[in-house]
Amino acid sequence: MLNTIFHRLLQSVVVIVLMSFVVYMLIGLMPGDPIDLMISSDPRMTAEDAARLRQVYGLDQPLWDRYMAWATGALSGEFGYSRLFGRPVIELMGPRLLNTFLLMLSAWILAVIFGLGLGILAGARQGGIIDTSVNWLAFVSASTPTFWLALLLMILFSVQLQLLPASGFPTSLNAGFGERLRHLVLPVLTLAIFETGAYARYMRAAMMEALNADHVRTARAKGASRVRVVLVHALRNAMIPVVTIMALGFGNQFSGALITETMFSYPGMGKMIFDSVMGNDFNLALVALLFATAMTLAANLIADLAYVMLDPRISYAARPGGAAR
Amino acid sequence: MTIRRRSLVLGGLALGSIGPHVGPARAQTRPARDTLTIGMTQFPATLHPNIESMAAKSYVLGFCQRPFTARDQRWEQVAMLATALPTIENGDAVVVDRPDGTKGVRCRYTIQPSARWGDGTPITTDDVTFTWEVGRHPQSGVGNAEMYRRIERVEVHDAKSFTLHITKLTFDYSGIDDFRVLPAHVERARFMADPVAYKERTAYITEPTNPALYFGPYRVSEFASGSHIALEPNPTWWGRAPAFRRIVIRTIENTAALEANLLSGSIDYIAGELGVTLDQAIAMARRIGDRYDFQYKAGLIYEHIDLNLDNPILADRRVRRALLVGCDRATLVRQLFDNRQPVAATFVSPLDWVSDADLPPAPYDAREAARLLDEAGWTVQRDGVRHNAAGDRLTLEMMTTAGNRSRELVQQVLQSQWRRIGIEVRLRNEPARVFFGETTRGRRFTGMALYAWISSPENVPRTMLQSSEIPRAENGFSGQNYPGFRNAEMDELIDRIEIELDRERRRTMWHRIQRIYADEIPVLPLFFRADSYIMPRWLKGIAPTGHLHPTSLWAENWHVQE
Numbered sequence: 001m002l003n004t005i006f007h008r009l010l011q012s013v014v015v016i017v018l019m020s021f022v023v024y025m026l027i028g029l030m031p032g033d034p035i036d037l038m039i040s041s042d043p044r045m046t047a048e049d050a051a052r053l054r055q056v057y058g059l060d061q062p063l064w065d066r067y068m069a070w071a072t073g074a075l076s077g078e079f080g081y082s083r084l085f086g087r088p089v090i091e092l093m094g095p096r097l098l099n100t101f102l103l104m105l106s107a108w109i110l111a112v113i114f115g116l117g118l119g120i121l122a123g124a125r126q127g128g129i130i131d132t133s134v135n136w137l138a139f140v141s142a143s144t145p146t147f148w149l150a151l152l153l154m155i156l157f158s159v160q161l162q163l164l165p166a167s168g169f170p171t172s173l174n175a176g177f178g179e180r181l182r183h184l185v186l187p188v189l190t191l192a193i194f195e196t197g198a199y200a201r202y203m204r205a206a207m208m209e210a211l212n213a214d215h216v217r218t219a220r221a222k223g224a225s226r227v228r229v230v231l232v233h234a235l236r237n238a239m240i241p242v243v244t245i246m247a248l249g250f251g252n253q254f255s256g257a258l259i260t261e262t263m264f265s266y267p268g269m270g271k272m273i274f275d276s277v278m279g280n281d282f283n284l285a286l287v288a289l290l291f292a293t294a295m296t297l298a299a300n301l302i303a304d305l306a307y308v309m310l311d312p313r314i315s316y317a318a319r320p321g322g323a324a325r
Numbered sequence: 326m327t328i329r330r331r332s333l334v335l336g337g338l339a340l341g342s343i344g345p346h347v348g349p350a351r352a353q354t355r356p357a358r359d360t361l362t363i364g365m366t367q368f369p370a371t372l373h374p375n376i377e378s379m380a381a382k383s384y385v386l387g388f389c390q391r392p393f394t395a396r397d398q399r400w401e402q403v404a405m406l407a408t409a410l411p412t413i414e415n416g417d418a419v420v421v422d423r424p425d426g427t428k429g430v431r432c433r434y435t436i437q438p439s440a441r442w443g444d445g446t447p448i449t450t451d452d453v454t455f456t457w458e459v460g461r462h463p464q465s466g467v468g469n470a471e472m473y474r475r476i477e478r479v480e481v482h483d484a485k486s487f488t489l490h491i492t493k494l495t496f497d498y499s500g501i502d503d504f505r506v507l508p509a510h511v512e513r514a515r516f517m518a519d520p521v522a523y524k525e526r527t528a529y530i531t532e533p534t535n536p537a538l539y540f541g542p543y544r545v546s547e548f549a550s551g552s553h554i555a556l557e558p559n560p561t562w563w564g565r566a567p568a569f570r571r572i573v574i575r576t577i578e579n580t581a582a583l584e585a586n587l588l589s590g591s592i593d594y595i596a597g598e599l600g601v602t603l604d605q606a607i608a609m610a611r612r613i614g615d616r617y618d619f620q621y622k623a624g625l626i627y628e629h630i631d632l633n634l635d636n637p638i639l640a641d642r643r644v645r646r647a648l649l650v651g652c653d654r655a656t657l658v659r660q661l662f663d664n665r666q667p668v669a670a671t672f673v674s675p676l677d678w679v680s681d682a683d684l685p686p687a688p689y690d691a692r693e694a695a696r697l698l699d700e701a702g703w704t705v706q707r708d709g710v711r712h713n714a715a716g717d718r719l720t721l722e723m724m725t726t727a728g729n730r731s732r733e734l735v736q737q738v739l740q741s742q743w744r745r746i747g748i749e750v751r752l753r754n755e756p757a758r759v760f761f762g763e764t765t766r767g768r769r770f771t772g773m774a775l776y777a778w779i780s781s782p783e784n785v786p787r788t789m790l791q792s793s794e795i796p797r798a799e800n801g802f803s804g805q806n807y808p809g810f811r812n813a814e815m816d817e818l819i820d821r822i823e824i825e826l827d828r829e830r831r832r833t834m835w836h837r838i839q840r841i842y843a844d845e846i847p848v849l850p851l852f853f854r855a856d857s858y859i860m861p862r863w864l865k866g867i868a869p870t871g872h873l874h875p876t877s878l879w880a881e882n883w884h885v886q887e
Contacts, residue, residue: 030758030762031758031759031762031763032758032759032761032762032763033762036758036761036762036766038377038378038468045378045468045469045471046469046471046788047788047800047801047803047804048471049468049469049470049471050803051801051803052463052470053466053468056463056464056465056466056521056524057466081525083370084370085370085371085530085550085551086370086371086373086376086524086525086527086530087525087530087531087550092550096551147579147581150582151581151582151585154582154585154586154589155585155588158585158586158588158589158591159585159588159589162589162590165589165591166582166585166586166589166591167575167577167582167586167591168552168553168575168591169552262578262579262582263579263582264582265552265575265576265577265578265582267549267550267551267552271551271578272551275551278758
């Protein structure tokens with residue numbers, strides 16, 4: 001098992017190195033550069049200024065050389081400065097990472113609780129009114145555009161009821177827990193509602209399949225109660241495919257966080273990744289995207305380990321005559 | 326469909342659904358009015374006055390600093406940090422003959438006697454010489470360094486007065502709007518330690534709330550990167566005392582969310598410099614116009630269509646003229662923008678004193694357009710599209726920035742108007758960074774390119790219209806004359822006008838430039854864009870300028886009036 005984890009971690013490092021190269025090249029190959037953006041906002045900048053700035057920012061160097069310089073620095077723990085924010089990348093990412101993690105984790109927990117709960121209910125009451133209602137709710141929540149949902153929540157809770165702030169997040173250390181929570185409610189709800197629908201539908205499908213399994217029929221024949229059949233005999237098997245979705249869903253929340261953070265002016269990573277890519281901020285974009293990659297890889301590893309716990313037939317122990325799987 | 330575009334459409338639906346009667350106005354009814362929260366769509370990358378160029382930075386610094394000189398609301402050059410403008414008439418400016426036969430100028434300035442940095446240190450000529458050193462240094466990262474390069478020497482007279490020795494005499498010699506003074510007592514050590522790394526180690530980035538960096542009516546008290554900037558009154562400010570105890574400038578990039586924040590009272594005011602687009606503002610005015618003041622200020626953002634003059638169809642001036650008179654710009658502006666954006670006759674704003682009032686925008690005349698096309702040989706109508714004798718179809722491609730809803734609407738209206746006179750226009754749009762980074766820069770548009778120029782009052786169109794500025798491989802695609810316009814008289818006028826000091830002679834030359842532009846039509850002028858300022862009724866004193874200098878440069882005049 002430990003051997004497997006070690007191998008997976010090693011594979012992850014290789015993936016991250018490859019990703020750093022691919023991402024750097026892709027950003028570099030995008031048309032235009034940061035100096036073009038500067039020129040477009042200052043009519044007084046001359047061609048001479050543009051050439052000088054390209055040299056100052058190293059943009060006149062071949063892409064490969066720039067990547068190698070970045071990679072060399074990164075190996076010694078020097079990830080460079082953000083061109084957009086003028087600060088060391090690591091210093092910039094810290095608080096935003098925390099904010100995004102708080103947002104994503106809160107939304108993910110809510111989505112898992114409600115999504116799985118509704119999915120189990122619907123799967124256990126297949127064809128009934130609960131199933132139909134959950135199906136509709138899930139359909140609506142999964143297909144509602146995040147930014148529109150964000151606006152609706154803003155209008156309801158901030159404009160009409162004046163209960164919650166429409167945007168922002170307290171950055172001052174003096175801000176209390178209550179104030180932070182008030183700012184977190186709407187972004188978390190937006191992100192959670194979107195994910196809940198998807199989880200409910202996956203869970204419902206998995207539960208319906210599990211309830212048709214032989215061992216569940218046997219349990220029913222032996223007189224096990226409905227609740228016991230669902231929660232003890234069917235749920236564990238139904239969770240196996242859902243765990244993958246949940247794990248990947250956590251990584252996918254980055255894209256949802258981008259829109260949510262933009263709508264609510266929430267100072268997080270999603271928006272920063274978008275801004276850094278659009279602004280050709282290589283250092284920031286690279287580190288932020290690599291972090292997102294690392295999170296997805298970690299989520300996958302956790303999902304794989306969860307399989308073992310959920311399904312005793314799966315084992316990562318080395319088999320005679322074969323490599324560990 | 327991009328996020329922003331989708332959010333505009335659905336956001337409009339969502340916000341429109343709340344109707345004009347709902348949405349309390351907490352900001353309108355609260356008792357204490359000593360704070361002001363401003364919403365805008367961009368956050369400044371840095372507050373360093375000379376590194377990077379961003380509208381958001383200019384806006385924030387407007388509260389906290391003053392340039393030596395600036396353009397006011399009447400677009401006149403005025404002194405701000407300087408006590409007066411140097412002129413040849415008052416003897417503070419002296420024309421000098423240079424060894425190479427050209428003319429230079431020496432301008433003497435005096436710093437406001439009471440001007441002090443926020444920590445109490447007086448602003449002196451030491452700060453001026455330091456700023457000049459930074460501006461001239463090739464590695465310092467200063468964006469617009471042309472002005473610093475033109476200053477060959479700073480002659481210090483005393484702690485408060487100095488003379489700039491400028492190598493080129495131009496008509497705007499007294500204005501040094503871009504010379505933004507830096508605090509030498511804070512910044513010199515950082516710069517001297519490593520000029521290359523200065524752009525990252527400046528106190529404007531590492532300690533943005535250091536009071537010693539500012540000297541305006543307000544100073545930065547809180548800097549939350551990407552989120553908001555808070556300002557407080559600066560006790561060392563020498564002018565009129567500001568009215569607000571605290572100003573918060575919040576960044577909300579999504580314009581639909583910006584409106585929701587205004588309605589919820591999270592922000593009081595949407596800045597026109599970086600706020601909602603005009604069509605959004607007009608829609609908002611219909612919904613909440615009874616509770617907010619809406620001010621529209623047309624300015625120097627010139628929406629136009631570059632014509633690629635290397636295209637054989639567009640090389641014919643009659644076709645260019647037909648395109649111009651064949652589009653009904655007045656109706657377009659009335660229908661789409663509620664007549665808030667003036668139709669352009671040329672690239673010169675009607676608010677600019679050099680504008681030729683006798684040269685109105687070419688009127689819509691479909692019959693004249695048809696005649697011109699007939700005369701140019703596009704006579705055969707087939708499928709509603711004109712063809713020439715050789716059977717070539719009169720088809721042009723029009724490009725613009727994808728996702729810009731306003732431009733895409735304009736594009737569609739023009740397409741249908743030109744279709745009526747037998748010109749087929751195919752639309753092909755690209756993301757802004759591709760469009761500006763590759764297509765216009767490399768002159769890769771085959772027919773028409775719709776976008777905007779940002780300029781300044783009496784802006785000499787050297788980069789846009791002089792033939793040496795046509796981007797090509799030999800000059801590293803550095804110019805901005807994207808149509809490929811070549812006109813010997815225009816080239817000469819541009820060279821002469823820059824150094825013509827006599828105002829009346831310059832006016833005549835400007836009128837001639839506009840005539841050539843209107844006759845030759847290298848570009849189809851559309852309209853001048855208007856900024857929309859959405860203010861609570863109690864906020865007074867904001868006077869939009871219409872040019873690059875933001876309203877915040879006069880923030881001490883902002884006040885509350887119930």
